[in-house]
Amino acid sequence: MDKNGEHLYFAGLLAKCIQGISSEEEIVRLKKYMDENPQASEILVNLRETNRLDQDLEELGKIDLEQRWANFEERGQTKAASRRPVSTLIIWLSTSAAILIAAVSLFLNRQIESNTSIIPDHQFGYKNDVTPGHAGAILTLADGRVVELGSTGQQGELIDTNLIHISKGSVEFRNETNTNEYRANRIQTPKGGTFQTILADGTKIWLNANSEIEFPSQFSPNERRIKLLSGEAFFEVAKNKQKPFIVETQGYAVHVTGTAFNINNYEANIVKTLLTEGKVDVIGKKTRASLFPGQAVVNKGEFLQTETADINEALSWRDGYFYFDGKTLQEILGDVSRWYDVSLDYQISLDQTTYMGGAKRSNTLGTICKMLTDMSQYKFEINGKKLIVKKK
Template identity: 30%
Template sequence: MEDSDNIRLLLEKYVEGKCSAEEIAEVIAYFKREGNHDEFPDVSFVTSTSGAVPRLDAGKNELIFRQVLAEAGTIERRRAKRRSHRKYMVIAATLLVVISCGSVFLKNYLLPVGTIPEAANEITLELGDGKVRVIETASSGQVRNASGKVVGQQENNRISYSEKKSNTGEMVYNTIRVPYGKRFDVKLSDGTVVYLNSGTSLKYPEYFPERGKRKVELTGEAFFEVAEDKERPFIVHTEGVNVKVFGTRFNVMAYPEDNLADVVLVEGSVGMYEGRYVEEQATILTPGHKGSFSKSDKETDVSLVETSVYTSWIAGGLVFRHMTFENMMKKLERQYGVQITIKNKTLAGEEFSASFEREPIEEVLEYFRITYGVRYETEGQHIIIN
């Protein structure tokens, strides 16, 4: 049997839940043999090899190739810190994550673990008069303001305000708060859509003024699809830094406990400026770049990035690239509404790369246990990394 045929059969065997870790390591070893020593084969080879695997939609083969290649590079750079026999197992586990696409993630290798309870906190909407209402994401209906007037509509996980401009000049602000472990969307009265990540609050007016700026205040992380309006620039205020736009798509992450406030531009153009400076002194971002504002030294650094890494959370995913274990655990805390304590300080500073889609927290933890030997225990919603 040709090697490529054997590899194809092994991939099919995995999807059926029958492939062992050793067999997947064989797939990786085959890729290494066919390439130039330490290089993997090109995308065309990977796609032709995995093309017969069922349940992989268009684009998944490319994703498999890129993920395996990225992880292999990370592992090669860290091999002095880890035992060499674990290298292929790490790559194999990464391949498992990507091929599974959330449906059979480490299906045959999970050990029984206790179920971690979900966070009980609710999404709330604070109205202009200070009254707070709980938002039930499983329901739909009219949205009313403090006076009882209908100002929008809720459809499950999104509130959409009626699209119109304020005629009175009186600004009435609402604040929506999303706890850890949950997400929510808001379509503002100007047509701007805001995707709110876990642990985020957004203060916004029921209706924007007919003239002047459209201003909102953000704490946490959100992705903005700003409705274009050249006469009324859109301003996002965060702790320390502001973002000015006219019509664009970008992600803002500004959690109060983090020293950095990050803005990642997907489309259009934005300007970042510190609160005490004027807009004309803004740092301008172009698509594909990230601006990181340091709250401590008041400086902004700009770098070229892969924007999908920073926006994957919108679809429920998590993508980590060369991120310290400590920062990864912070993101898991927000995503799943849990508390994580890291007792292993050496591990906290190590860098990892990994991708997850909609896996439960138990499976994410098992990935780190199997792949990197990370030991943990759970006490309700408290996870302890030993």
């Protein structure tokens, strides 16, 4: 069974389990699958998040089913034998089960394979080492097509009569016409992944690891509106005073006409926007704030708090560096965990000491752990994709 078939089979089992109609054998098989695929357990957590499930069902409703079925029939003329079991399965599923499977499949499509690998450690004495992340993402187009970004074979590839151009580390949208119809595309980077997007207006967006944005192929005549759904992104906005550029995040929206800034949206209910060039207006639920270069704004509940910030904090990860200045070890390890796609096992409580410095993100995990051991009172063990933190 190939990866897509395995995902569909798992989605079917999970749908039956949610409906309470799965057999004991299927439950055992489902648990075994989830034990062997830790990412699958995240799906159940996501399904408990009503807003996230609603978003995915809404996304499912935006897919042009008529066009997708036409594409299916066209491909089926040459690959009928491989497609027939899937169509037979869908025919026999109830409507509710099919919807659940579709929703689960959307989650599965987001579970991108890891960009990092376990390698032997011949230098530091760890059980193994882990390679750093690299460029890679998943593009979900408005019509439901899914494109894997970052593979070397895609360099120079064109989609939709030259309107979308893919290179090794970026994807560019070239349709500059305006429309009032909002057809959403999404780009998601995995842990250990980063990617650059160039929108139709020329705006450049860098996505950090484990991040997701939503944006239209064509902007409306009056504004350029996108969403940072999760994670972190750096924006270089093309200037256009007649069409403000708006980034929606959890809790507030950032309004600009042409500038450069970073938004960190990793933590629940906390968003930090840091300005490097120009001026931005941040509009919250109850307050608003204007930022100038070297300033940042953080939402504290429904209120906004402005503070002085180091521009290098916003530029470092984009330029390939970890930024440690003023961060606690727990904050540093959060960045490390996302970039190397490792889980964290704290076997000691961490203090609130802050550190200075940085490191290249092109280093292996072992190199970073050795540096953190030298600069802190903690030591580290690497066991597969698990990073264990202990007292020295």
